[in-house]
Amino acid sequence: MERIITPAGPSRPAQAARRNPRPSDQTDEQEQEHIVHTIFGGTATGDTPSSRRSYVREARQYARGEYINMTEHISKICRQDSAPITFTDDEADRLLHPHNDALIGEIRVAGNVIRRVLIDNGSSADIMFMDAFSRFKIEGVALTPARTPLYEFSGECVRAAGTVSLPVTIGDGPERVTRMVEFIVVDRPSVYNVILGRPTLNAIKAVVSTYHLAMKFPVE
Incomplete structure (x- = not known):
């Protein structure tokens, strides 16, 4: 069992130094003008304050071993055993290495073939851009x-x-798998039509390999 060690509070000299930072520290802070974030937000945990509080309450009950699914949320407990999902070096032979390409795919949405779909496990929402939705x-x-x-x-x-x-x-x-997906439609220009984020990737138990430029998921 790992132990979590919390560092002790700073000593008095360190506290004094924090109150009076060195000129070099001030220069470093002034140079940090841009911060790069990931995409977050959306309706994965609910679109109202009450639904988000309910989601947090369920998660806390599950952590205490008191989980009872009394809401419309899909159960957060994985109950189905699946075969291991692996990737081999042979599956990457079709690619030119080294590469830093994004994983772009094609999906079918309500009978429509949608190309230029970004598979992004860094996004907390499934996003569809207005230009694609209007078509x-x-x-x-x-x-x-x-x-x-x-x-x-x-x-x-x-x-x-x-x-x-x-x-x-x-x-x-x-x-193949078929799921109902709640898309957040955004009226912004984009080179992609759809961004598949963690809600859908987790729902289908997908495993993404950017090295292999591939995504695998269990099928029934």
Whole structure:
């Protein structure tokens, strides 16, 4: 069992130094003008304060061994045993190495083939851009207002145009899965049509390898 060791508080000289930083420290802080963040926010834990509090309450109950799923959330406990998912060096032979390419794929959304889909396990939301949404040939599909904002890489707040739940199929033939995905629709320019984030990747138990530029997931 690992022990977590909390460092003791700073000594008096250290506290004095913190109150009176050296000129070099001040220069370093002044030079730090830009901070790069990841995409976070969205409706993964709910779109209202009450739903987010319920999500946190369930997580705390589960941590104490008191978990009872009394909400509409999908159970957070993985109950299905799956075969190990592995990647081999042979699967990377088709690529030119070294590379730093992003994993871009193709999915089917409500019968529409969508290309330029970014697989991003750094995003806490599944995002569809308005340009792609407006091209859908689906009758009776309307956006639901969304209250929860998104935050871009720069930390800038982005208000969503709305949310929409659509059936998404990933894979081909027998090696495919279909899930209902709640997309946050954003009216911003992008080179991608869709960003598949952690909500969907976790729902299908996907394992992503950027080295192999591949994603694997169990199928029934």
